[in-house]
Amino acid sequence: MASARILIADDDTAIVQTMTWVLKEHGYDVVAAHQGARVLELMEERTPDLVLLDVMFPDADGYQILERIKGDDRWRDVPVLMVSSLPPEEAAVRTLGLGAADFVKKPFRVKELLARIQAQLRMRAILRSANDTLRHVEAELERVREEAENRRKLVDILHDVTDDLSSDEIYHLLARRVARALDLTHCSVILARVGERPRVVATAFEQASARNFELDLDRYPEIRAALDTGRPVLVEDVMTSPLYADVRQRWVRDGTMVTTRSVIALPFALDQTQAGVFFLRRALNEPKLTPEDIEFADTVVKAAVAAVQRAKVLETTMADNRRLEVLAHTDPLTAVLNRRALTERLNSELERVKRYETQVSLLLIDIDHFKRVNDSYGHLVGDDVLTDVGALLQSAVRSVDVVARYGGEEFVIALPETGLMGATVFAERIRELIEEHRFSHAGGSELHLTASVGVACYPSPGLETVEDLLATADQALYRAKAEGRNRVRT
Secondary structure, eight states, X not given: OOOOEEEEEOSOHHHHHXXXXXXXXXXXXXXXXXXXXXXXXXXXXSOOSEEEEESBOSSSBHHHHHHHHHTSTTTTTSOEEEEEXXXXXXXXXXXXXXXXXXXXXXXXXXXXXHHHXXXXXXXXXXXXXXXXXXXXXXXXXXXXXXXXXXXXXXXXXXXXXXXXXXXXXXXXXXXXXXXXXXXXXXXXXXXXXXXOSOEEXXXXXXXXXXXXXXXXXXXXXXXXXXHHHSSOEEESOTTXXXXXXXXXXXXXXXXXXXXXXXXXXXEEEOSSSEEEEEEEEEETTSOOOOHHHHHHHHHHHHHHHHHHHHHHHHHHHHHHHHHHHHXXXXXXXXXXXXHHHHHHHHHHHHHHHHHHTOOEEEEEEEETTHHHHHHHXXXXXXXXXHHHHHHHHHHHSOTTOEEEEEEXXXXXXXXXXXXXXXXXXXXXXXXXXXXXXXXXXXXXXXXXOOEEEEEEEESOTTOXXXXXXXXXXXXXXXXXXXXXXXXXXX
């Protein structure tokens, strides 16, 4: 399979060279444009799978280039990641509004950018597959409408299975609707992992209790034959069919009362790991099943499989979106919130404070003499210490509190509905918690660390924004460090 083609558009030669090397190392096909005017020329030559686009060029406007890309039907579905050193609140809102898939602020972490690129490419592939599936289902539905006007019931079924249903819901719906459309008293769906002999009933129209029942395939030769060959099997009369010769001997030996007249086994494959059979039966007092019944049921089953695959695609897309959201808001080292997420949460919290006339306090925590840890033990040990601090803070807060890494060895704790006095008491508890904690490292010895804490509260005179609140906490932290560290100041 060809590697994904990525177009890097940035006037910073160093960034282009670095990202070109990194992306090629990860198996991507990379083409670069150092001028805005060159971007659309390269798009015309060959449509890329993803574009990394700077907002500002000496010769062009990145916003206009983005509009041109998203306004062209050939490129509309190509994800564009905007890259800029402009303030996110200004550039991100505008670029996302113009159709950008994501916004990345310079300077950026290479690992984070790679993760965003991978997520967008994966999402594009999933959405392409979903669109193909939907187009296939729509085409199949139209064909059925044109060629089988007398099969109105089939149309109803196809409408049902193309709804946003879970796999189990689709199986249950299909068993019930196929049975009713063909006037069957028995219709089941049998599933199993590829390579497994036992087959399990996923749903049964005639008997809800049969769900998860394990079948003995020796008693169902049509199911075994359908699975082995991958083709539909029709037994018009179980009493005369050669396929049932051994089964009939067993019936005679066991004194089994036979109630089935004819059966159809329709095989299907969902993916590389799971397959199954639609099993249709008619009783002795009912008409035989026919090749026309196979044709009808096979059309329904194909639509059902497409719907199940679509459901799985949508589930995967949602999972990817959730993972991307976590990545975008989490510090990769400490697993607490990052600075971006902190700012968003604090803005929301300040709005809530204004609305409900409550309070929010902020703790800005700095690990004392942290540079000595890196200098003496190395940065890996330093990273372990920061990870431990993040976990320590996370374990000490309430569920409504917010813990974030502010930068370097600095952490922030936001305390909703907490005044300055309560926050100061809690800050002292955090300081003691860090002082009493024993940080171990690969050398086997323990590190003893302390922390300085600055506390601020909103609302307070002169505080209007999140930046004001952080600045006030930072000033308090400076006083704590100036007075000897390992203390709390407001």
